[in-house]
Amino acid sequence: MSIDTTRANQLRFADAAEGNGWHPLSWNSFEIAQLPPYPNDEELESAYLELKSLPPLITSWEIEALKEKLALVSEGKSFLLQGGDCAETFDACTSPKLVNLLKVMLQMSFILIHEMGIPVIRVGRIAGQYAKPRSSDYEEIDGKKMMNYRGDLINSYQPNTDARLPDPKRLVEAHHKAALSLNFLRALTDEGFADLQHPEQWELDFMQNNEFYKEYEQMVSSINKAISFMDTITPNRLNTTQKIDIYTSHEALNLFYDSAQTRRVPRKQGWFNLSSHLVWLGNRTQQINGAHIEYLRGIQNPVGIKVGPPFDVDNLLNILDAINPTHEAGKIMLISRMGHQNVAKYLPSFIRAVKQNGHPVVWSCDPMHGNTYATGDNVKTRNFNEILQEIRETFSVHRSEASYLGGVHLELTGDNVTECVGGANGLNEEGLSSNYETYCDPRLNYEQSLEMAFLVAKEWNRSYK
Numbered sequence: 001m002s003i004d005t006t007r008a009n010q011l012r013f014a015d016a017a018e019g020n021g022w023h024p025l026s027w028n029s030f031e032i033a034q035l036p037p038y039p040n041d042e043e044l045e046s047a048y049l050e051l052k053s054l055p056p057l058i059t060s061w062e063i064e065a066l067k068e069k070l071a072l073v074s075e076g077k078s079f080l081l082q083g084g085d086c087a088e089t090f091d092a093c094t095s096p097k098l099v100n101l102l103k104v105m106l107q108m109s110f111i112l113i114h115e116m117g118i119p120v121i122r123v124g125r126i127a128g129q130y131a132k133p134r135s136s137d138y139e140e141i142d143g144k145k146m147m148n149y150r151g152d153l154i155n156s157y158q159p160n161t162d163a164r165l166p167d168p169k170r171l172v173e174a175h176h177k178a179a180l181s182l183n184f185l186r187a188l189t190d191e192g193f194a195d196l197q198h199p200e201q202w203e204l205d206f207m208q209n210n211e212f213y214k215e216y217e218q219m220v221s222s223i224n225k226a227i228s229f230m231d232t233i234t235p236n237r238l239n240t241t242q243k244i245d246i247y248t249s250h251e252a253l254n255l256f257y258d259s260a261q262t263r264r265v266p267r268k269q270g271w272f273n274l275s276s277h278l279v280w281l282g283n284r285t286q287q288i289n290g291a292h293i294e295y296l297r298g299i300q301n302p303v304g305i306k307v308g309p310p311f312d313v314d315n316l317l318n319i320l321d322a323i324n325p326t327h328e329a330g331k332i333m334l335i336s337r338m339g340h341q342n343v344a345k346y347l348p349s350f351i352r353a354v355k356q357n358g359h360p361v362v363w364s365c366d367p368m369h370g371n372t373y374a375t376g377d378n379v380k381t382r383n384f385n386e387i388l389q390e391i392r393e394t395f396s397v398h399r400s401e402a403s404y405l406g407g408v409h410l411e412l413t414g415d416n417v418t419e420c421v422g423g424a425n426g427l428n429e430e431g432l433s434s435n436y437e438t439y440c441d442p443r444l445n446y447e448q449s450l451e452m453a454f455l456v457a458k459e460w461n462r463s464y465k
């Protein structure tokens, strides 16, 4: 028996619709891509209702603050660093993983701020990035056909047919894991942040092989001087004088998860997705009459939109008209992910069309998803040089179009994994097996991430200083 994967389960309850017909579950009557149906409607409804009753993870004023900051990015006054795992797993909700991610994101942002001299907004792919689009619904393992793994929010990685069925209890577990992650991140950024800045926390030796080593060493020493200066003149240290923000984001893929957490807020207009500050529309769920766009058109959050193959400019314009008909500033982030060899050919027409149609957007570059390949041994990887090449090409196109590239979107981790080749440490394909952890896409490791931040700052300076 084959399952109809174009329709999600139909839930029987709905909030009152807005004048435009939208309500948090209005997407439910549209065709949906990338969300196979749950086997049991009752179990889904019960999980949905439980999730709907749980307290929100974030607040509406944080969402509004992020939107204001993104508006500044679209004016060229700020820069965005978005990064984290391709897919978070429930098991990886641990202290060391979260501390390491926060540490690498903070250090990267310090590098960018120091080198570029403008504020940097940090957005993690964190506390909700649990669902993945896949290119096929099924795979075969040891001769058995089973559903593909779609991230811990949907099913289990375990290779057996039952574990691969979508399980609605995961909707509630994802909320718990996201809450634990966010609680710890907030505590670290409030109180423990100072510990993350100590000089010995910068692991630099790897840069010794890089042509920029001297420059890099000077930069880190200067950042450390600035931090200890602040520490000295403010007895309570940075944590109480300048709160360090990190916002959360995930792909709005499993719309049951997002819509159950989409709420009204007293004294405010509209609906807020209170599971995450920002959500994005993936590259495979951009059907203009599909469920994902229907859902995204009704929320107040800033929304990211991936821009990649099949490179359909008109479809993007239609999506922008649907999601941001009033041309609100700070609302839309366009994340180009074209592959390093495609940027010069396709990006200019998108930039021009968006500009001509008067849409204020933040442009960001995801140099990861267009540059994935398999090695001879069939290991999924990405090459540091190609990632960098996509960033350079993207800056170069924006520069010639008099447009502002305001951010980067990276898959990265603070751990010493071996998933992408290249970088100053010279990781090669033979070295990939030594600490290859990801179930999904290959991430930059700690060293590759710091190096990338440094190189991004150089490109930004070349383009905009």
Ligand code: PEP
Pocket: 086, 133, 251, 281, 282, 283, 284, 306, 308, 337, 369
């Ligand atoms: C992602 O960001 O994890 C992703 C799947 O990207 P895209 O939708 O651009 O392929």
Ligand code: CO
Pocket: 086, 087, 369, 411, 440, 441
């Ligand atoms: Co990915």
